[in-house]
Amino acid sequence: xxDPGFAFWGLYLAFGLIVAGYLLWMWxxxx
Amino acid sequence: MATRVxxxxxxxxxxxxxxxxxxxxxxxERDYWIAGGKLGWLVGGATLAATHVSAGTFIGTxxxxxxxxxxxxxxxxxIPLGYWFMAAVLAPRFTRVRELTLxxxxxxxxxDRRVRALAAVIILIATVVYIQAQIVAGGLVANVAFGVPVxxxxxxxxxxxxxxxxxxxxxxxVYTDFFQxxxxxxxxxxxxxxxxxxVGGLDALFDTVQAVKPGVFHFDGGLPPSxxxxxxxxxxxxxxxxxxxxxxxxxxxxMRTIRRGILLTIILATGINLLVFILSLVAITLFxxxxxxxxxxxxxxxxxxxxxxGTLVLAAVTAAMMSTVDSLxxxxxxxxxxxxxxxIIDPHANPSTRVWIGRAxxxxxxxxxxxxxxxxxxxxxxxxxxxxxFTALMxxxxxxxxVLGVYWxxxxxxxxITAMLGGVTLTFLWKLFGxxxxxxxxxxxxxxxxxxxxxxxxxxxxxxxxxEPYFGxxxx
Numbered sequence: 001x002x003d004p005g006f007a008f009w010g011l012y013l014a015f016g017l018i019v020a021g022y023l024l025w026m027w028x029x030x031x
Numbered sequence: 032m033a034t035r036v037x038x039x040x041x042x043x044x045x046x047x048x049x050x051x052x053x054x055x056x057x058x059x060e061r062d063y064w065i066a067g068g069k070l071g072w073l074v075g076g077a078t079l080a081a082t083h084v085s086a087g088t089f090i091g092t093x094x095x096x097x098x099x100x101x102x103x104x105x106x107x108x109x110i111p112l113g114y115w116f117m118a119a120v121l122a123p124r125f126t127r128v129r130e131l132t133l134x135x136x137x138x139x140x141x142x143d144r145r146v147r148a149l150a151a152v153i154i155l156i157a158t159v160v161y162i163q164a165q166i167v168a169g170g171l172v173a174n175v176a177f178g179v180p181v182x183x184x185x186x187x188x189x190x191x192x193x194x195x196x197x198x199x200x201x202x203x204x205v206y207t208d209f210f211q212x213x214x215x216x217x218x219x220x221x222x223x224x225x226x227x228x229x230v231g232g233l234d235a236l237f238d239t240v241q242a243v244k245p246g247v248f249h250f251d252g253g254l255p256p257s258x259x260x261x262x263x264x265x266x267x268x269x270x271x272x273x274x275x276x277x278x279x280x281x282x283x284x285x286m287r288t289i290r291r292g293i294l295l296t297i298i299l300a301t302g303i304n305l306l307v308f309i310l311s312l313v314a315i316t317l318f319x320x321x322x323x324x325x326x327x328x329x330x331x332x333x334x335x336x337x338x339x340x341g342t343l344v345l346a347a348v349t350a351a352m353m354s355t356v357d358s359l360x361x362x363x364x365x366x367x368x369x370x371x372x373x374x375i376i377d378p379h380a381n382p383s384t385r386v387w388i389g390r391a392x393x394x395x396x397x398x399x400x401x402x403x404x405x406x407x408x409x410x411x412x413x414x415x416x417x418x419x420x421f422t423a424l425m426x427x428x429x430x431x432x433x434v435l436g437v438y439w440x441x442x443x444x445x446x447x448i449t450a451m452l453g454g455v456t457l458t459f460l461w462k463l464f465g466x467x468x469x470x471x472x473x474x475x476x477x478x479x480x481x482x483x484x485x486x487x488x489x490x491x492x493x494x495x496x497x498x499e500p501y502f503g504x505x506x507x
Binding site: 003004005007008011012014015018019021022023025026029030 | 101105108111112115118119233237240241247248287290291294297298301302305308
């Protein structure tokens with residue numbers, strides 16, 4: 001948890017997942 | 032210095048040109064306050080992102096992370112979640128009736144002019160504080176970039192902002208926002224790789240930053256977890272419930288546009304934050320002993336980056352500040368002239384007079400913050416904490432009345448009034464006397480939610496005319 005690589009890239013990965021989730025939701029609403 | 036002056040002059044000329052073109056496109060109040068309600072997703076999303084990213088991001092976020100470490104970064108993930116909530120839950124019902132301002136919504140849904148007046152007054156007070164924080168940051172940039180006293184910088188930026196906002200209204204605001212967002216993205220994209228090269232790349236950065244500040248990547252290294260969680264709550268509720276963001280829903284064309292626009296906002300507003308974080312790590316490495324975190328960004332622009340990129344970064348900070356303040360000027364100006372003056376004092380003005388009254392309102396709300404600052408009121412705290420206080424105030428006064436307003440038929444006028452008053456009061460009291468490790472948004476929000484529910488249940492049900500627009504049988 002305190003590894004810099006984990007803390008650093010984990011944040012960017014989490015953001016990527018949120019964007020992916022949003023895209024999925026958008027597709028689901030408009031399909 | 033010549034490069035620096037040229038870039039800034041060119042930047043301001045573009046902004047003025049957009050302001051002038053917008054003057055010709057502004058025909059009535061609808062144009063002046065919500066850009067006619069016809070924005071597409073690209074401009075709509077960009078203006079929302081530009082409004083979100085403020086001097087708080089470029090000066091304040093870096094400042095907090097410089098002081099508290101990487102754990103603050105996770106707080107920022109609440110921003111996309113807040114916007115997602117806005118697109119998925121709030122917007123479909125909120126935009127069924129296209130008002131011009133948030134206080135106008137409050138009057139329609141809560142069937143009383145006094146609710147509108149109260150909302151307008153809360154917006155006016157909170158906005159003044161927020162604008163102050165932003166132009167103080169602007170003064171700091173002017174000081175670093177041109178060596179002029181901070182006070183001159185504040186006055187100059189206010190004057191520039193007022194010129195294009197007063198003249199072109201919301202149309203000028205959204206198109207300058209689009210341009211200013213481009214300046215921000217360009218500034219950050221140019222600065223991050225160069226700053227990284229200065230410290231020898233990412234791996235070297237990790238090593239040096241941990242040597243200088245050992246707890247920087249630890250969760251328990253900087254701010255207490257209770258503060259991090261409640262700050263995240265403030266960002267999330269504030270992304271949804273601040274009036275300058277809600278009116279952008281009215282400004283966009285339809286729900287499809289709003290969903291796409293908000294996707295763009297999520298990517299850009301959060302993305303800029305995430306890139307800026309890297310600069311704060313660079314600042315910890317290169318300038319470990321700054322007197323205040325707010326100086327981290329100006330120091331990087333000044334001493335780490337080559338002149339051209341450094342200037343671009345300072346322009347990006349300026350753009351962040353101006354694109355937020357212009358939207359606040361529109362919101363506060365509309366609260367003063369549309370919601371207070373024209374609704375309560377002079378409801379019969381003709382359309383073109385109304386636009387002029389709007390302009391007068393924007394001038395007034397633009398001058399007050401700088402005049403207060405000149406007399407010494409409102410200086411001090413880290414920029415980011417003022418941003419958070421504003422966000423907490425907005426979230427604890429408007430989130431509950433807006434969201435329950437469109438989802439709970441039973442929400443009444445009395446409930447909304449007590450929710451707003453209770454939320455604001457508790458936020459202030461907590462800020463002054465409460466536990467500093469809990470952001471005031473939590474008690475403010477809880478007070479507002481419980482008062483809304485309790486008072487609504489013991490007061491008479493809302494009349495059908497207030498509910499029909501939001502709950503009537505109609506698909507969106």
